[in-house]
Amino acid sequence: MLILVFVLLSALHVHVLCCNQVDRDSLLSFYQQISSPPQAPLNWSSTDCCRWEGIACSRYRDRVIHLSLPARGLSGTITPFLANLSFLSYFNLSRNHLSGPLPNRLFHALTRLQTLDLSYNTFSGLLQPPRSSESDALPSSVQTVDLSSNHFNGSIDPSFFNRASSLISFNVSNNSFIGPIPSSVCMGAPLVLILDFSVNHFNGQILHGIGGCSDLQVFRAGFNSLSGWLPHDIYSAKKLREISLPNNHFTGPINNSIVLLSNLTILELHVNELTDCSRLKTLLLRNNHFGGEISTLDFSKLQRLKAIDLGNNSFVGYIPASLCLCRSLTAVRLAYNQLVGEVPPCVASLKSLAHLSLSDNYLSNVVGALKILKHCDNLAVLFLSRCFHGEKMPDDYDLLHLNGFQNLQILTLGGCKLIGQIPSWIAKLRKLKVLNLSYNQISGPIPAWLGDMPGLFVLNLTQNFLSGELPHEIGRLPALIADNASSDLSYLALPFLFDSLQYDRLFNLPRGLKVGNNSLSGNIPAEIGQLKLLHTLDLNDNNFNGSIPDQLSRLVNLERLDMSGNHLSGEIPGSLAALHFLSSFSVANNDLEGEIPRGGQFDTFPASSFEGNPKLCGYVVQRSCPVITQVDMSTEDDEESSWYPVPFGLGYFVGFFAVSITLLFHSSCKAFLLT
Ligand SMILES: *[C@@H]1O[C@H](CO)[C@@H](O)[C@H](O)[C@H]1NC(C)=O
Numbered sequence: 215m216l217i218l219v220f221v222l223l224s225a226l227h228v229h230v231l232c233c234n235q236v237d238r239d240s241l242l243s244f245y246q247q248i249s250s251p252p253q254a255p256l257n258w259s260s261t262d263c264c265r266w267e268g269i270a271c272s273r274y275r276d277r278v279i280h281l282s283l284p285a286r287g288l289s290g291t292i293t294p295f296l297a298n299l300s301f302l303s304y305f306n307l308s309r310n311h312l313s314g315p316l317p318n319r320l321f322h323a324l325t326r327l328q329t330l331d332l333s334y335n336t337f338s339g340l341l342q343p344p345r346s347s348e349s350d351a352l353p354s355s356v357q358t359v360d361l362s363s364n365h366f367n368g369s370i371d372p373s374f375f376n377r378a379s380s381l382i383s384f385n386v387s388n389n390s391f392i393g394p395i396p397s398s399v400c401m402g403a404p405l406v407l408i409l410d411f412s413v414n415h416f417n418g419q420i421l422h423g424i425g426g427c428s429d430l431q432v433f434r435a436g437f438n439s440l441s442g443w444l445p446h447d448i449y450s451a452k453k454l455r456e457i458s459l460p461n462n463h464f465t466g467p468i469n470n471s472i473v474l475l476s477n478l479t480i481l482e483l484h485v486n487e488l489t490d491c492s493r494l495k496t497l498l499l500r501n502n503h504f505g506g507e508i509s510t511l512d513f514s515k516l517q518r519l520k521a522i523d524l525g526n527n528s529f530v531g532y533i534p535a536s537l538c539l540c541r542s543l544t545a546v547r548l549a550y551n552q553l554v555g556e557v558p559p560c561v562a563s564l565k566s567l568a569h570l571s572l573s574d575n576y577l578s579n580v581v582g583a584l585k586i587l588k589h590c591d592n593l594a595v596l597f598l599s600r601c602f603h604g605e606k607m608p609d610d611y612d613l614l615h616l617n618g619f620q621n622l623q624i625l626t627l628g629g630c631k632l633i634g635q636i637p638s639w640i641a642k643l644r645k646l647k648v649l650n651l652s653y654n655q656i657s658g659p660i661p662a663w664l665g666d667m668p669g670l671f672v673l674n675l676t677q678n679f680l681s682g683e684l685p686h687e688i689g690r691l692p693a694l695i696a697d698n699a700s701s702d703l704s705y706l707a708l709p710f711l712f713d714s715l716q717y718d719r720l721f722n723l724p725r726g727l728k729v730g731n732n733s734l735s736g737n738i739p740a741e742i743g744q745l746k747l748l749h750t751l752d753l754n755d756n757n758f759n760g761s762i763p764d765q766l767s768r769l770v771n772l773e774r775l776d777m778s779g780n781h782l783s784g785e786i787p788g789s790l791a792a793l794h795f796l797s798s799f800s801v802a803n804n805d806l807e808g809e810i811p812r813g814g815q816f817d818t819f820p821a822s823s824f825e826g827n828p829k830l831c832g833y834v835v836q837r838s839c840p841v842i843t844q845v846d847m848s849t850e851d852d853e854e855s856s857w858y859p860v861p862f863g864l865g866y867f868v869g870f871f872a873v874s875i876t877l878l879f880h881s882s883c884k885a886f887l888l889t
């Protein structure tokens with residue numbers, strides 16, 4: 215028995231530890247033609263080649279399956295005997311100093327090869343011998359081929375990919391290939407995800423074929439001598455995330471179909487001669503990783519440009535004055551970049567400009583900007599939030615005799631830490647619908663004339679140093695009383711983000727009055743109850759006193775009512791329970807007393823909505839109200855049963871809608887160009 219085990223073990227030993235003779239011979243031949251650094255020599259002298267550095271054999275057989283010696287300081291050439299490693303599946307000699315051509319018929323022989331990485335060497339010569347046949351094509355097993363950063367030359371014959379049905383990634387960048395890009399790769403290799411042909415001498419047109427790679431995600435062919443039009447079928451590779459073709463000689467238009475590439479986030483086409491770009495009308499590159507000095511972009515050839523959206527990229531530098539040469543411009547978004555300097559004076563000549571968004575940059579001179587922009591007679595939308603810092607609020611002296619901005623509908627100057635008062639030139643903006651001056655350092659009173667602005671339906675003055683009373687005139691804002699002024703159904707030139715939701719029409723904006731986080735005092739004017747179109751009313755964190763006006767119950771569209779952090783006293787009007795859309799309500803930290811109303815949405819508000827009012831009582835704050843003596847027991851029982859909250863108030867549905875809309879917009883496409 216023991217003997218048998220011993221025999222078995224030794225048989226196994228021999229079988230596992232001694233590599234196949236053919237493999238050993240071809241490895242030794244390889245070893246003889248290379249040299250390793252003397253301080254770290256490659257020692258392939260033991261009998262079992264499966265134990266050599268960089269070698270792995272199959273588990274139960276003796277065949278070499280891995281040859282992996284990346285960054286090992288090797289130099290020399292590759293022996294033709296290597297083609298005898300017919301079980302090799304992983305072959306990585308990346309980052310050595312190996313040179314010379316690859317052996318003929320290497321790819322033909324390695325029929326189990328899956329991964330080939332010879333990148334960063336100095337291999338040269340042709341991939342296939344001249345007039346080669348299919349026998350030199352990539353094997354059908356191969357998935358990853360990286361021959362990048364070598365000195366390979368010649369052209370890549372279409373037949374090279376004839377058998378490569380498993381190919382996923384093919385990188386030949388940074389070589390000296392010539393001839394056409396082998397678009398046929400997609401016929402042989404439909405599964406391919408990555409193609410990198412960049413930094414070579416490929417020339418001619420890219421022929422149809424790339425579109426056959428329906429899974430293609432990355433296509434690079436920049437820094438070649440490619441010319442002609444982009445092939446139309448590239449737009450049918452719908453999964454493309456990156457098309458990088460800079461520094462070629464492409465001409466012609468970019469096809470509208472590029473909008474079909476919904477996942478495209480990187481589109482690099484600079485330094486091409488896309489001559490027909492002079493016809494380009496819309497350039498939409500929002501939410502990309504484009505960067506660089508924006509002032510070097512020359513817009514002078516894009517005379518027909520109507521809309522440009524470079525928002526949410528990484529551009530630096532000054533707003534380019536050449537933009538002013540695009541006389542037809544109606545919409546410009548440069549928001550969310552790192553632009554510096556001032557608005558160039560020539561912008562005043564853009565008479566068609568309707569939409570300008572410069573929010574979230576590092577610009578200076580807000581006074582100068584408004585003095586220039588008031589000449590853009592058609593300006594309807596002006597986003598300047600978080601773009602200036604700590605300057606003076608442009609006052610009436612700065613904008614003396616203002617007669618511009620007569621079409622302005624949206625003005626945002628939030629988050630700029632502007633100092634000063636609310637200037638009365640704003641009263642002259644007769645079409646203004648949305649005014650955002652939140653997160654500044656504006657002091658003084660809220661002017662009564664705001665209540666007479668005919669179209670205003672979003673007023674955001676959150677977090678400033680405003681003091682005095684909230685003028686009762688605010689309660690007559692026409693556009694919050696009747697639908698007249700705000701029911702403009704027209705689409706804006708560019709969709710915009712508003713409280714993290716994307717809108718393309720002003721009409722859809724939630725109407726709001728936000729004066730939270732100021733130093734306002736006095737009573738809450740009962741006239742506010744007339745603003746029955748209001749969705750949001752924020753009065754929180756001020757010094758309001760007195761009682762909550764019963765009239766607020768007329769705000770039948772109200773979804774959010776925040777009166778927390780004031781000195782309000784008295785009872786919470788029971789009539790507020792009639793506000794069926796109210797999903798967010800707070801009177802926390804006041805001096806309120808009595809019983810918290812019951813029924814309607816009030817059964818859904820949490821205790822935190824009422825905390826900090828020690829004199830409030832009711833089930834939700836777990837303080838029982840003093841029992842009134844003449845109440846008979848039966849009705850009290852009935853009332854007990856109405857304590858239980860109604861689980862699905864309307865507020866729940868409103869919240870659900872908001873989430874669905876957000877999700878919809880998040881799946882929208884990232885970048886596209888239109889001709
Ligand atoms: C190579 O390794 C063998 C043992 O496996 C050792 O005997 C020999 O001296 C080594 N040769 C060099 C040059 O280090």
Ligand SMILES: *[C@@H]1O[C@H](CO)[C@@H](O)[C@H](O)[C@H]1NC(C)=O
Binds near residue numbers: 236240294295297298
């Ligand atoms: C190994 O490769 C060489 C050169 O390609 C060839 O001449 C030889 O016949 C091969 N040996 C075997 C056993 O396949």
Ligand SMILES: *[C@@H]1O[C@H](CO)[C@@H](O)[C@H](O)[C@H]1NC(C)=O
Binds near residue numbers: 284308
């Ligand atoms: C080759 O080896 C290098 C170094 O370990 C590694 O970074 C690279 O990913 C390998 N190549 C492939 C295709 O696995």
Ligand SMILES: *[C@@H]1O[C@H](CO)[C@@H](O)[C@H](O)[C@H]1NC(C)=O
Binds near residue numbers: 338339340367368
């Ligand atoms: C390719 O490179 C080899 C070696 O560097 C050179 O001899 C040959 O002429 C080159 N062929 C072409 C077509 O450039």
Ligand SMILES: *[C@@H]1O[C@H](CO)[C@@H](O)[C@H](O)[C@H]1NC(C)=O
Binds near residue numbers: 333410
């Ligand atoms: C191709 O290889 C080069 C290195 O030679 C590398 O810089 C590049 O990122 C690779 N391409 C892709 C698409 O991974």
Ligand SMILES: *[C@@H]1O[C@H](CO)[C@@H](O)[C@H](O)[C@H]1NC(C)=O
Binds near residue numbers: 388
């Ligand atoms: C291009 O290839 C050469 C030779 O292998 C290498 O030295 C160089 O770093 C490569 N360049 C890039 C950008 O990868």
Ligand SMILES: *[C@@H]1O[C@H](CO)[C@@H](O)[C@H](O)[C@H]1NC(C)=O
Binds near residue numbers: 446449
């Ligand atoms: C745009 O591409 C489609 C195919 O995707 C093609 O039918 C159409 O002719 C192209 N349009 C232009 C203007 O080139």
Ligand SMILES: *[C@@H]1O[C@H](CO)[C@@H](O)[C@H](O)[C@H]1NC(C)=O
Binds near residue numbers: 452453454476477
């Ligand atoms: C875009 O990317 C997402 C997330 O990676 C993926 O789920 C979706 O299928 C892709 N769309 C296309 C058209 O490939």
Ligand SMILES: *[C@@H]1O[C@H](CO)[C@@H](O)[C@H](O)[C@H]1NC(C)=O
Binds near residue numbers: 501502503526550
């Ligand atoms: C900016 O773009 C990135 C994707 O590139 C996206 O994740 C992010 O939400 C965008 N930010 C804004 C404010 O649109």
Ligand SMILES: *[C@@H]1O[C@H](CO)[C@@H](O)[C@H](O)[C@H]1NC(C)=O
Binds near residue numbers: 626
């Ligand atoms: C209004 O300003 C605030 C504070 O900067 C900002 O968070 C918000 O996005 C602005 N709203 C619009 C529509 O610009």
Ligand SMILES: *[C@@H]1O[C@H](CO)[C@@H](O)[C@H](O)[C@H]1NC(C)=O
Binds near residue numbers: 693695698
């Ligand atoms: C709304 O328009 C009607 C007629 O179109 C007019 O009678 C009414 O006064 C307007 N209301 C407001 C608040 O402007």
Ligand SMILES: *[C@@H]1O[C@H](CO)[C@@H](O)[C@H](O)[C@H]1NC(C)=O
Binds near residue numbers: 672730752
């Ligand atoms: C208004 O102010 C709020 C703070 O309550 C801020 O978060 C929001 O972005 C601003 N909204 C609009 C529409 O300007």
